[in-house]
Amino acid sequence: MPDTAPPLVDAHSHFLTPEYAGAARAAGHLRPDGMPGWPDWSAEEHLRLMDRWGIGTSLLSISSPGTHFGDDAAARALSRHVNDAGAAIRQRHPDRFGHFASLPLPDVPGALEELAHAMDDLGADGVTVETNAHGVYLGDERYEPLWAELDRRRTPVFVHPTSPPHAEELALGRPRPMLEFVFDSTRTVSDLLFAGVLARYPNIPWIITHGGGALPLLAQRMELFRTMLPSGATDSEPVPDQLGRLWYDLAGTPFPHQAPALTAAFGSERVLYGSDYCWTPAFGVDAQVASLTAAAQPPGDTWHALTTRNAQRLFPRLNPAASG
Numbered sequence: 001m002p003d004t005a006p007p008l009v010d011a012h013s014h015f016l017t018p019e020y021a022g023a024a025r026a027a028g029h030l031r032p033d034g035m036p037g038w039p040d041w042s043a044e045e046h047l048r049l050m051d052r053w054g055i056g057t058s059l060l061s062i063s064s065p066g067t068h069f070g071d072d073a074a075a076r077a078l079s080r081h082v083n084d085a086g087a088a089i090r091q092r093h094p095d096r097f098g099h100f101a102s103l104p105l106p107d108v109p110g111a112l113e114e115l116a117h118a119m120d121d122l123g124a125d126g127v128t129v130e131t132n133a134h135g136v137y138l139g140d141e142r143y144e145p146l147w148a149e150l151d152r153r154r155t156p157v158f159v160h161p162t163s164p165p166h167a168e169e170l171a172l173g174r175p176r177p178m179l180e181f182v183f184d185s186t187r188t189v190s191d192l193l194f195a196g197v198l199a200r201y202p203n204i205p206w207i208i209t210h211g212g213g214a215l216p217l218l219a220q221r222m223e224l225f226r227t228m229l230p231s232g233a234t235d236s237e238p239v240p241d242q243l244g245r246l247w248y249d250l251a252g253t254p255f256p257h258q259a260p261a262l263t264a265a266f267g268s269e270r271v272l273y274g275s276d277y278c279w280t281p282a283f284g285v286d287a288q289v290a291s292l293t294a295a296a297q298p299p300g301d302t303w304h305a306l307t308t309r310n311a312q313r314l315f316p317r318l319n320p321a322a323s324g
Helices: 018-026 043-053 072-092 108-121 141-153 167-171 180-194 215-226 239-243 254-266 282-294 303-314
Strands: 008-014 055-061 097-102 126-130 157-160 206-208 247-249
Touching: 008 043, 008 247, 008 303, 018 072, 043 055, 043 282, 055 072, 055 157, 072 097, 072 108, 097 108, 108 126, 108 141, 157 180, 167 180, 180 206, 180 215, 180 239, 215 239, 215 254, 239 254, 254 282, 282 303
Parallel strands: 008 055, 055 097, 097 126, 126 157, 157 206, 206 247
Antiparallel strands: none
């Protein structure tokens, strides 16, 4: 990191607990999403790496496969466990960590109960949901009560990709994060848009990972189909305008191509930094942070300053000027 660069805010970073990993393994997730296995994580090692990377604050979340492995009661208990654990980490290091609470979707009553606990009792910075829960995508009408409550609360929603239905066949034996995560993010955002969720609940700040997946390349194609749909979608806002109000992180390989495509499509005012640690190993984050510095910088700005400034707007508690 350059000496003059402001500390980064990492909106896409993960944590694990032994209990969570054990429950996932017991449910059959021995090679989660086709990956070789489960990474190790500790707050102490994460803090050491944050200092190396120039990250001031990391917002922690549970990654794919989420907390629902088929049983509602077990999912509620596991969500409560990881949320209490994430809140405890934040309490021990309030200036270095934040937390997105997990919700046990597709169990909507359980999700509403956990949302209230996370926001009212734990003070979470937002919530995280997977792109689909057992094949139920985010535009599904059964989620309406949850979106209404999140809209009322103006709660940030971090949308993390997971494996799509029939993932083993689609991925051709390769790790699903390589391609399928990108496509599933694109699929679930298109579902939110064409189901009208984005229009009905404008107060939800949605955070989409990995530079928006394929959305920057497909926004105009989606707009073409919007004008052709028989559902009367022609009276909704153009697709690029709706997608331009979402937030996007730069986890993955943002340079040389993805970040420029993202900002060309939707602007730079809602772009956030994301490392994807601990599922992205430390050497991968080393390379990604280096690319942030080496890339062509935004006009009159830097990627470090731009993403940190955007994060401080979305999460005012991270802005020293706002708290002073």
